[in-house]
Every structure is written in C-alpha cells, then in structure tokens.
Amino acid sequence: MSIELNALGKAYTADEWVLQNVTAHIESGEFFAIVGPSGCGKSTLLRMIAGLIPISTGELQIDGKVATDLPPKDRQLTMVFQSYALFPFLSVTDNVAFGLKARKFPAKEIEERVTKAIKLVNLEEFKDRRPRDLSGGQRQRVALARAIASDAKVCLMDEPLSNLDAQLRIKMRTELRNLQQELGLTVIYVTHDQVEAMTMADHIMVLHDHKIQQIGTPLDIYNRPANTFVASFFGTPRMNLLPARVTADRELTLADTLKLALPKPVPVADYIVGIRPTSLYLVPQGKGDPNAQVKTVEYLGAQILLEAELSDGTPIELTADPDDVYRTGDWLSVGIDGNAYVFDHAGEVQFMVEGGRQHASRSHASAQA
C-alpha cells in the first residue's frame, strides 16, 4: 500500500502552522523515516497520517484512495508508540489480540495471528504475563507484535526505540528492519535519531522548522545535503560550517584562513562552506603552516576528536589518528582534502566541490572520508 502526502498542513490557530506543505510519496513496502529535532512536527505528521489529528489543509491518499477525512480505523494501519501503550490489565496474548478482537475477527484467525506474531518477536514463553512483569525491551516487542498481528500493511512508528538502552536499541534496529522486510510492511518511522534513520530507512524525510528540508535516500542526504540544517544534522561528528567570502575569481577563503578552489566563478557574496571533519587533513605541531589551535581532545577509540579554533577564532572539529599525540594548545596545520559544500548565506546548497587538496601531502585524517 503506497501513501501519498499532498501538500499537507496543520494549524491549530489561524496563523500558527505546525506543519506546512508536506508532500511525499511513500512506496509500498518501503521503510520511510521522518527525522527532525524535537518540536519539528514529526509526531504531529505521523498522527495526521494515522487520523488521530485532523488535517488542516492538503490531501492524504492511502493505496490510491483519498483518506484525508477517514476515521483512523478505516485507514488500514497500525501504530507503535514511543511509550508502548500496552493495556496493563491484559496479558501479552490479549494485548496482541486486542485490535483483532475490536475488529471482530473470527476467534480461530485471531489465535493464529496472535501465535504467529508472538513467535516472530520471540515472546512465546512470556505470553501469559502482564506488561508489568516484562522488561522494557520485552514490552517493546509486545507493542510490535500487536502491530504485526494486525492485517494492516502500513505500520506507523513513533520513536519506538527511544526508551530502550543503547545496546538493546542497536539490536532492535536490526530486528525491526529484518521484520519489516520479511513481512513486506510499509513502515513510517518517526525518530529524532539520525543514526537510526540512516541505518534503517529506504528514504528519509528531514523535517525542521515546520517544513520539509529534504527527502532522499540515506546516502543522498549524507552526500548531497540540501541545506546547512540537513548538512549539520546528519553525520557524527557534525559537519563544520565555516563562513566564506570570495577572494579571487575561482577561490573562496573560509574563516579568513582556509582557501578553497572553485570549479567555476561565483558571484561576490557571503557564503557558508560545509566540510565534514573527515574531509579535513591536519599536520601535527611543528610541521607545516599552523592555522588552528587545539582546544579539547577526546579519545573515541578508533579516532581522536579534536575541537580546535582557526586563527580567526572560528571553532572547527577535526578527527585525527589515535596513534598521534595531541595536547590542548597545540598549533596544527589544517587543510581540505575531501568534499566541501558551498551554501548561500540563507543556507541553501549551491554546489559541491569534489575533494581535491590544495597543498601539503596527503595525511591520515582523510582515510574515513
């Protein structure tokens, strides 16, 4: 079942738009993630699709039929909530069977579906327990089983993993993705965690400031961000956004220190250039031409994260080889050897400069780029 969002909008009062002009097409069997910071309206959008919140403007189509004003139960979908929303007075089995009973399925079919769903989420030995006797991860599985048991082919998930601890979350990510593929479910998945979206989704919608910022595959979003928000939201460590101005015909100078050669001339204006820490190389103290001073050093195991200040005072994040030694106060020489994204002053992407280094020898930092 495909889903079509056509210029959806939501306003609670006349001029206060919580969401505006949301247009997207979600293919049948697709894992579609809606990502954004808290308060960007992603849960509201999900509830509009579910029918729990009325749609103010625009049109929603489910499976080719207009569903804008349909009550939730006629939209043929299920929902998994962040807080699980289990019925505490019902056993696991009854929780999973709840929707089927409400929809008056034949008893035999209910039993079959429930048994199958409980088996899929590995809760067979807990099927007679109450939610209070289950761990957080198990409760999450019950909520999943409830969605699976339903005959609806669309499943809406509202940050289903955010209440789990880090390790369990990573495990559930894989399980959820496998389950979705196995059952051919169309999943719309709301999360504020960009890593979750990147690892699970076929397509990602980035919401911010009540509007869609970008829709694309995880690779697209990472490699071709549409604006500075998307650029800095995806990827850890975050992309550096440096102020830039035109200093020659085909050259930008970033933060008065770094030179970036351009493939074509640009109009004279203020620009912002985004460079991921992995697209910067650095030469340790004592070698090269120093232009950045180390402020903090964080050892992450596989790499070192450096927070530094360029000579004009602009903060910049760098990654370095863990075998090298860096100390606060060290002066380093930083250069560009990966992709750089040129944004206009409003933050909209203009073009990308493919990774080419301008000076000094290739160094370790770019290996992960």
Next chain:
Amino acid sequence: MMLTKTHKTLRYLVLVIMAIIIIGPFILGFWTSLLPTADIAKGALFSTHISLQNYVDAVQQTAIMRYLLNSFVISLLTMAAQLLFCSLGAYAFVFLSFKGRDFLFYVILATMMLPFEAEVIPNFVTVRQLNLLNHYAVMVIPFLTSAFGIFMLRQSFRQIPPELKEAADVEGLNHWQFYWRVTLPYARISLFTLAAYSFLESWNQYLWPMLTTFSDKFRPVQDGLRQLQSQETFNNWGMIQASAVIVVIPTLIVLFVGQHYFKDGLNEGATK
C-alpha cells in the same frame, strides 16, 4: 533507619493505647451482646452467662432481618447506580471535549461544598411531590450519582496515558467500547474504592431515611436500630447490642474484602 529497642517499644506502646481507645467500645459492645440483659443492668460485665440467645431473640422478635434486607437493597442499588453514572460522567469530563466542559465540572465540584443537611428540605419537598415517600426509591433516587464520585473517577481516568486512547482509536474502538474495555479495567482500583465508599455511605444513612420512611417495610438498619430502642416495651439491652453487631457485620465485610483490592502497582507496565 534502625530503631533502638526503647524507641520501638515506645512506638508500639502508643499504637496499642490508641488501638484500645478505638477498638474498646466495639469489643465492649460485642461482649455485652453475648450477656443476658439482667447482667448488663447490674453492671456485671465479667459475667459468665455467655450465650447467643440475644441474637436468636433479635432475629425472632424484632424486624431486624427486614431492616437488613431493606438496607442491602438500598445500598446495592445506590452503589451500582453511582458506579455507572459517576464513571460515565467522569468519562465525559476526561475523554469528550465539548463547550463548557470545565465550567460544568466546576459546578459539580461546587455542589460538594453544600452540606447534605442544607439539601434536605428542598429534596424532601421534591420527593413528596413525586409521591415517593416511604419507598425504596426515595432512598435511592436522590443518590444515583455523587459529585465526589465523579471527581474521584475523573482524577483516576486522567491517569490513563493518552497513547492508550490513541491506540484504541487506531483499532477503531468507539467511546462505549473504550469506556468498557479500557477505562473501567484501568481504573478498577478507584471503582472498587468508590463502590465500598458509596455502599457504606448508603448503609450508614440515618437522617434522610428517618424523614422519608414510616414503616418497617422500607426502614433501613440504622433507623431500625433507633426504632428498637425507642419502642416503649423494649428495654432489652442485650438484644439491642446483638442487633447492633449484626448491623456492623456488612460494614466489616466490605472493608475486609475491599482491602484486598487496594494494592499498588496494578497498572504498571502500560507505558515505558
């Protein structure tokens, strides 16, 4: 915190003294109900003439069983009606949105400030107009619902996580189904509490039945006891005590049974 032995002893001592003060009259009442009236009149409290004769007499010679039946009918009807109407009212205040909802709720709250005694006269006039005097109806109809019950259940329904309502909406439950299959089971502890409360409240009614019932056919227990005492020929104190004990038994049953349900944590695990 570890308590020293003296501390502990002192604490228990205080508790025991308080318990004696509170339970004392009950024990005394129960004890005298086993004694012949002659001994009670003499003040011979430590008499050894213990028997259940007073109970036999009470059941055989007075209308106490009829009073009990009346009270059971009235209390059970009142309890059932209050559970139904208070929960429906509270549901509306929590899960339906309509104009003036909060105002209406405050009006209902405001009626709690009014003591029952202040309502007695207008209520009496009303039930007399309706020709309900001296009938079960007169003791049930004015108490079909209660502001306190609505208030209590509203607070309890508000604890229900909104996600449960959303989950039910997605599954297509209408209001009646959500009320019956989610709200009531979720709030069952509050419902048990209200049931016990309204049953006892009705059981212990005295002023209102005294004004509105004139015959043993409809008189409830509390007024029945008073009736026994005031009958001229009746000065059989042992039997009155026995009747009083009989009247107290249902109260104790309700409290003991109720206690079983007042457990914490029954609703854990709905969310998070």
